Amino acid sequence: xxxxxxxxxxxxxxxxxxxxxxxxxxxxxxxxxxxxxxxxxxxxxxxxxxxxxxxxxxxxxxxxxxxxxxxxxxxxxxxxxxxxxxxxxxxxxxxxxxxxxxxxxxxxxxxxxxxxxxxxxxxxxxxxxxxxxxxxxxxxxxxxxxxxxxxxxxxxxxxxxxxxxxxxxxxxxxxxxxxxxxxxxxxxxxxxxxxxxxxxxxxxxxxxxxxxxxxxxxxxxxxxxxxxxxxxxxxxxxxxxxxxxxxxxxxxxxxxxxxxxxxxxxxxxxxxxxxxxxxxxxxxxxxxxxxxxxxxxxxxxxxxxxxxxxxxxxxxxxxxxxxxxxx
Amino acid sequence: xxxxxxxxxxxxxxxxxxxxxxxxxxxxxxxxxxxxxxxxxxxxxxxxxxxxxxxxxxxxxxxxxxxxxxxxxxxxxxxxxxxxxxxxxxxxxxxxxxxxxxxxxxxxxxxxxxxxxxxxxxxxxxxxxxxxxxxxxxxxxxxxxxxxxxxxxxxxxxxxxxxxxxxxxxxxxxxxxxxxxxxxxxxxxxxxxxxxxxxxxxxxxxxxxxxxxxxxxxxxxxxxxxxxxxxxxxxxxxxxxxxxxxxxxxxxxxxxxxxxxxxxxxxxxxxxxxxxxxxxxxxxxxxxxxxxxxxxxxxxxxxxxxxxxxxxxxxxxxxxxxxxxxx
Numbered sequence: 001x002x003x004x005x006x007x008x009x010x011x012x013x014x015x016x017x018x019x020x021x022x023x024x025x026x027x028x029x030x031x032x033x034x035x036x037x038x039x040x041x042x043x044x045x046x047x048x049x050x051x052x053x054x055x056x057x058x059x060x061x062x063x064x065x066x067x068x069x070x071x072x073x074x075x076x077x078x079x080x081x082x083x084x085x086x087x088x089x090x091x092x093x094x095x096x097x098x099x100x101x102x103x104x105x106x107x108x109x110x111x112x113x114x115x116x117x118x119x120x121x122x123x124x125x126x127x128x129x130x131x132x133x134x135x136x137x138x139x140x141x142x143x144x145x146x147x148x149x150x151x152x153x154x155x156x157x158x159x160x161x162x163x164x165x166x167x168x169x170x171x172x173x174x175x176x177x178x179x180x181x182x183x184x185x186x187x188x189x190x191x192x193x194x195x196x197x198x199x200x201x202x203x204x205x206x207x208x209x210x211x212x213x214x215x216x217x218x219x220x221x222x223x224x225x226x227x228x229x230x231x232x233x234x235x236x237x238x239x240x241x242x243x244x245x246x247x248x249x250x251x252x253x254x255x256x257x258x259x260x261x262x263x264x265x266x267x268x269x270x271x272x273x274x275x276x277x278x279x280x281x282x283x284x285x286x287x288x289x290x291x292x293x294x295x296x297x298x299x300x301x302x303x304x305x306x307x308x309x310x311x312x313x314x315x316x317x318x319x320x321x322x323x324x325x326x327x
Numbered sequence: 328x329x330x331x332x333x334x335x336x337x338x339x340x341x342x343x344x345x346x347x348x349x350x351x352x353x354x355x356x357x358x359x360x361x362x363x364x365x366x367x368x369x370x371x372x373x374x375x376x377x378x379x380x381x382x383x384x385x386x387x388x389x390x391x392x393x394x395x396x397x398x399x400x401x402x403x404x405x406x407x408x409x410x411x412x413x414x415x416x417x418x419x420x421x422x423x424x425x426x427x428x429x430x431x432x433x434x435x436x437x438x439x440x441x442x443x444x445x446x447x448x449x450x451x452x453x454x455x456x457x458x459x460x461x462x463x464x465x466x467x468x469x470x471x472x473x474x475x476x477x478x479x480x481x482x483x484x485x486x487x488x489x490x491x492x493x494x495x496x497x498x499x500x501x502x503x504x505x506x507x508x509x510x511x512x513x514x515x516x517x518x519x520x521x522x523x524x525x526x527x528x529x530x531x532x533x534x535x536x537x538x539x540x541x542x543x544x545x546x547x548x549x550x551x552x553x554x555x556x557x558x559x560x561x562x563x564x565x566x567x568x569x570x571x572x573x574x575x576x577x578x579x580x581x582x583x584x585x586x587x588x589x590x591x592x593x594x595x596x597x598x599x600x601x602x603x604x605x606x607x608x609x610x611x612x613x614x615x616x617x618x619x620x621x622x623x624x625x626x627x628x629x630x631x632x633x634x635x636x637x638x639x640x641x642x643x644x645x646x647x648x649x650x651x652x653x654x
Contacts (some may be wrong), residue, residue, distance in 0.1 A: 018586050022466040043587075050388070098654050099647065119654055124462070126595075128654045129638055133453070135653065136614040136641035137607075139349040198383055259345050260370075266603035266610075268453075273510075275591035280464075283585055283593075287463040290381055307642075307649050311456055311635035314463035320426065322634050325463065327425050327455045 002287070002293045003061060005086065007052060007078065008068035009040055011246070012091070015282030016066050017043055023286060025316050029061050055138035059085045064289040065297075076101060081222075083108040083116040083303075087292045091121040091281055098124065098305075115296045116303045120288045121281040122272055123147070127252045129306050130270040134254025138266060141256020142187045146174035146195060148249025150277065158223045159200050162216045164208030167236060169243040171199045174251065185255045185265040191226075198229040201243050203236045229278035248277040287314040329620045330356035330388060331613070332413065334379060334405065335395035336367055338573070339418070342609030344370055345394050350613060352643050356388050386412045390623075391616040393417075401427060410435040410443040410630075418448040418608055425451065425632075433630035442623045443630045447615045448608040449599055450474070454579045456633050457597040461581025465593060468583020469514045473501035473522060477575025477604065485550045486527050489543045491535030494563060496570040496590045498526045501578065512582045512592040518553075525556040528570050530563045575604035614641040 004020055006013045020028045028047050033271050037049040050058060055065075066139035067078050071148045075092045083089050083105050092101050098119055108115040119125065123145070131143055152172045159168035178195050181188045200217055204210060214231045218224055234242075249272040258264050276281045288306070291313035295304065312322055331347055333340045347355050355374050360367045364376040377385060380445050382392075392413035394405050402419045409415050410432050419428050425446055436443040446452065450472070458470055479499045486495035505522055508515045527544055531537055541558045545551055561569075574600040585591050601607045615633070618640035622631065639649055 015586065022585070095654065099651050102650055124654045126464075130597075132638055132642060132649060132653045136617075136638075137610050138455075185600075258349070258606040259342065260602060264606050266602060266607050267598075267600040269596075269598045269600075270457075271594075271596045273512075273594040273596075274591060275587060279585040279591050280593050283464050290463075290563045305646075305650060305654055307639035307646070307654070308637050310635050310637050312461055313464075315459060315634075319632075319634070322459060323429055323632060324426050327422065327451045327632055327634070 002026045002290060004289060005030050005032060005058075005062035005065040005105050006068055007032040007055070007065055007082065008074065009033050009042065010068060012282055012285075013066075013068035014043065015207065015276070016068060016285060017130055018279065019283045019286045020044075022283075023290075023316070025290070026286065029063075030058055032058075032065075035136060037276075038317040053081065056085055062086055063188035064089060064292045065287055066285055076104070079116060080104040080108040083114050084112045085114075087115045087296045089117040089120055089285055089289050089292050091125070091266060091285060092119045093121065093124055095124065102303050102305070104304045110302045113301045115292045115300055117292050117305070117309070118303060119290050119305055121181040121284050123250065124273075125281075126272070127250065127270070130252040130268075131254070133253070134256075134268050138254055138256025138258070138268070140258075140262065141254055141266075144182045144190075144253040144255075145250065146179060146253075147250040148174050148196065148248070150250070150274070151246050155200075155223055157219055158220060159202060162213055164205050164210075164213045164218075165202055166205045167203040167239055169201045169239060171201075173197045173199060179251060179253075179322045182253050182255065183267055183269065185267055187255055193227055196227060198224060200231045201231065201239060202231055203239050204233055210256045241260055245275065246273055248280075249273045290314055290316070329353045329617060330390045331616060332357050332359060332385070332389035332392040333395055334347055334359045334382070334392055334409065335401065336360050336369065337395060338377075338605035339609055339612075340393075340395035341370065341604040342603070343395060343612060346610045346613045347609075350617075351644070352617070353613065356390075357385055359385075359392075373399050382409065383412055386470075389413055391416060391619045393612055403431070406443060406445060406544065407431040407435040410441050411439045412441075412622045414442045416444040416447055416612055416619050418452070418612060419446045420448065420451055422451065427443055429630050429632070437629045440628045442619045443617050444615050444632070444636070445630060446632055448577055448611050449601075450577065451648075452608075452633055454577065454597070455502025457579040458581070461579070461583075461595050461635060463586070465581055466594070467585075467589065468581055469525070471509045471517075471580040471582075472577065473506060473580075474577040475499040475501050475523065475575065477577070477601070478573050481504075482525065482527075482550055485547060486529060486544055489540055489547075491532050491537075491540045492529055493532045494530040494566055496528045496566060498528075500524045500526060506578060506580075509580050509582065510594055510596065512594055514582055520554055523554060525551060525554045526556045527556065528561050528566060529558055530566050533551055533562055565608070572602065573604045575607075576600045617641055 031049045032052045067090040105116040153171035250269045254268045332510045358376045359379045394417040432443040482497035580600045
């Protein structure tokens with residue numbers, strides 16, 4: 001049994017907890033929290049919740065620690081820090097800072113002889129893998145990534161900061177006609193506006209100026225001004241009833257040419273349609289936690305990404321079983 | 328430069344030859360043929376064509392030998408045989424015989440200290456990888472593979488063997504309504520007939536009994552009797568004009584549930600739309616030839632499949648470049 005520790009018990013941590021039940025070679029060994037452990041109620045019975053301050057004392061009870069904090073402030077500090085004591089895995093998703101995060105985790109993990117796997121999930125994660133495979137297989141071609149339809153937490157937060165907004169949810173939506181052009185192998189050059197639209201469901205404060213709210217959202221730099229945005233005003237009740245989920249998904253498409261003067265076109269497409277963004281991310285994290293455990297058992301140390309890991313390491317099955325049933 | 332050898336110069340071998348031009352870290356070093364080398368005209372200038380009987384004498388000129396023969400008779404013999412002298416890679420696609428083929432290649436390659444990568448292409452190959460990833464990430468779910476729309480060589484051959492048939496082409500077509508049910512996460516149980524239809528374009532011999540031909544095709548066991556089949560009679564001219572390509576493709580879909588009592592559904596889908604089945608297979612072979620070269624350079628030996636190879640080994644780029652630009 002692979003003993004899994006969870007650090008940070010929010011949507012992602014709870015998703016990992018549920019996902020462990022679907023993997024019979026794994027067990028939840030402990031949850032670590034920055035809150036008062038007595039205040040954290042987890043789903044699994046008879047599993048301890050510890051303060052993160054006491055993590056070092058429990059290092060021998062954990063095979064892989066899954067870091068479920070945020071990329072902005074938590075993971076840049078936590079992943080290198082805990083790689084000194086544990087095999088760790090995170091879903092660090094600030095693309096621009098991945099190289100420096102890798103260096104920090106690699107240094108810590110090599111010194112401790114542990115494995116650290118970073119940026120696991122679906123983007124970065126499975127989508128990265130698909131982009132890489134597409135480029136490797138069709139060197140002459142074009143890449144497209146579309147996101148959605150799904151909830152963007154960052155954009156929802158931005159809308160909630162607008163004056164007169166009480167609550168809000170923002171969906172990122174791929175433009176179907178752009179997707180179709182890409183699928184046809186047209187290799188179009190697409191602007192930001194041509195790839196995605198944004199749809200906001202806004203609960204206004206009483207007496208708020210709705211026209212002003214809509215204007216403030218649609219003209220917000222970086223977040224909305226480069227997109228065609230639709231704003232719907234709804235009640236708090238409607239928001240709760242119709243928009244409480246955290247769905248997401250997207251498409252990675254590689255189109256390329258082969259043969260005599262590029263005579264033949266090919267389109268590779270990978271897509272995800274996810275009811276729960278954090279639960280799916282949790283499931284990917286857990287598969288790669290198995291890989292971290294195996295790599296560590298083989299004496300490997302240092303930082304790894306999805307590009308470095310042989311796919312078979314994600315599976316419970318032996319090489320024989322995989323070859324007989326999945327190849 | 329990775330020096331590539333091609334064994335067998337048909338559609339697949341020529342596809343590899345073209346694909347090498349898209350990979351600037353590779354060069355075609357030699358083509359080996361069972362025919363009279365003087366009779367084989369290749370596209371690339373100043374590259375020798377040798378008799379396959381003389382392959383051993385040229386072992387030092389080749390880093391990876393790509394075996395482009397057929398799975399029925401060629402590869403079961405060739406891949407273990409040439410693994411004694413070369414790093415080899417093949418597209419062996421007889422799913423049921425993969426375990427024994429693996430054993431044979433593994434034994435030969437371990438004795439010679441070479442790397443042999445088998446069953447590379449899209450199915451087996453990229454589709455296998457997607458099935459495996461789907462199972463690893465969503466352990467509670469269902470798998471679906473659909474093929475087409477595309478030309479099945481085996482079924483086209485079977486139609487051509489029918490009495491009164493002069494020439495023929497057969498397309499395998501996924502049933503759109505079944506695909507839609509799977510995409511919706513319904514996890515349907517689908518019969519053979521519900522998943523694919525078959526469409527035949529037949530050039531009859533002069534004076535042939537068309538009704539009899541149609542009956543013989545539609546009732547043919549294993550090939551057609553379990554499917555809804557459409558038969559079109561056309562002229563040799565129409566066959567040449569409209570059906571000379573070798574397109575193919577398909578869909579691998581994993582749908583699964585996560586969370587509290589499986590509250591949330593997720594659908595992972597990978598699809599290919601290929602103008603040329605052999606050229607795309609060639610492109611996949613070449614990416615994995617790069618992996619064979621790297622593994623061999625690191626002192627690895629034995630047989631590998633797509634499950635065993637870290638994805639980064641397929642790419643020219645360094646780990647730093649991949650992390651900065653593709654993760």
